[in-house]
Amino acid sequence: MKEATKIFDRLVQERRSVRIYDQEAPFDDEAVQRSIERAVLAPNSSNMQLWEFYRVKSDEAKKQVAWMCMNQKAAKTARELVVVVARRDLWRKRQKVLVQEMKRVYPDAKSKQAQRAMNYYRNLIPKYYWSDWFDLWGFLKKCIYFFVGLKRPMVRHGNRTDIRISVHKSAALAAQNFMMSMKAEGYDTCPMEGMDSLRIKRFLRLPRKAEIVMVIGCGPSAEGGIYSERFRIPNEEVIFRV
Incomplete structure (x- = not known):
């Protein structure tokens, strides 16, 4: 196995959705910027790059967006929130x-x-x-x-629905790039769909046709941040050869 493969395998194995973040641990917020810059290198439909990324950094802004994310711990305790937006209208x-x-x-x-x-x-x-x-x-x-x-x-x-799905798929590919990059930087993430997307759109002052794909909490994991052992459906039930 190549060294790069071993590194990637370790990142995939160690990446988990972390729902509680350490408020005292050191956090290099430039890792978020670097990870977003890697995110936009993701493959996407026709290279149209119909996405945007909003970094929610201030305490007051995080508090408001966390409330719009149903006060999930992954949002309330995140050191920073990244909102992934689909921009079909662009x-x-x-x-x-x-x-x-x-x-x-x-x-x-x-x-x-x-x-x-x-x-x-x-x-x-x-x-x-x-x-x-x-x-x-x-x-x-x-x-x-x-x-x-x-x-x-x-x-x-x-x-219109097909096109919306296509744009969201491309944005989701970029989001995965972001989360893997954050793991490589030594931090954890949690993608969230449980949110009031309309309120978040208004908070970010986005146009009507913009759509929230997900909100990603990130930062250093705290004790108890991973709720349970990883569970996956057996490979033979989801991987097939034709």
Whole structure:
């Protein structure tokens, strides 16, 4: 086994959802910044990077957000809270940036690679992310995909709900990067979904279409921070070979 593999295996084995944090232990809050910077290196759909990360640092802000997280101990005792936000509404802004990036990556605009990349970001991305008020375009796409899919493999997701799920999945991948990085830094984390997402959105002054993915508490673990031994469904019930 390679040394890097051993290190990663140890991180995976040691990472646990810690629900009580030590208020007196040393805590380098720059580890949070470094971990977020690693989080944004996560794979994501079409490299659109439709995510944002908010660091909740002050005592008063943490107190308010912890209350919005149902006063879970993982939130109340965290040395810092990180709110992961899905920003499907920023797709146009990201698209423009990526079009410019493709021009840089493929200086020969007439090459097949350049034309393929530009067509993807200029034409296909808007068709995928754009949505009308009643999501009729999404319904039409699903119908098109269904009939095309009768003859060949076809992407099936395309309505507003599908796109929301896709953006949340990408943000969750980044969140996992963040938590693994924090473990590598010597600290613990706990992702929380039990929260009043509407109140947190208002507290962070986020636009209507922004969506809270999760709140992550982090810091040095306190005694009793891990509630029980790890339990997982047996591998043979969840891992299959075809």
